[in-house]
Amino acid sequence: MTEAELKQLVEKISEQAFQRPFKHQVKINHRMTTTGGRYYLNDHHLEINDHFLAPQYRNELIGIIKHELVHYHLHLAHQGYRHRDSDFKLLLNRVQGSRYAPDIGLRRKPKRKYTYVCQNCKVTFKRVRRIDVSRFACGRCGGMLRLINEQK
Ligand SMILES: [Zn+2]
Ligand SMILES: [Zn+2]
Structure with missing residues (x-):
């Protein structure tokens, strides 16, 4: 999905779910890890995590x-407009938006x-x-440990 196609989708959802036009920019963010998207207060643009643009995550x-x-x-x-505001909670509930970034396995373990x-x-x-x-021994038998592999 291109940025232009994403913007069209945002405009369509804005009209259908909010009955109000979306008139600002949408950017694809390739660096977001676990967040789904972000709204920027200063210039009103949205950024969407590129992981969610794959066809199988359309509902998310x-x-x-x-x-x-x-x-x-x-x-x-x-x-x-903040998460703790009652306006936010009410409207989010009415349009059935997601509360948290959907879990598609992005919360990687270190x-x-x-x-x-x-x-x-x-x-x-x-x-x-x-x-x-020199300070920690094997938890199973108390033997001495040795580092055998270090991945960069
Ligand atoms: Zn939010
Ligand atoms: Zn051991």
């Missing part, structure tokens, strides 16, 4: 666009970079952080 995308449009229309109308082996029982395990092998 519509929910995200509705959520951002709730911020957009309430802010332009000088009503409560990478476990360090692999250790017990020199006694040979069990291996991975850790996010480096551990001090």
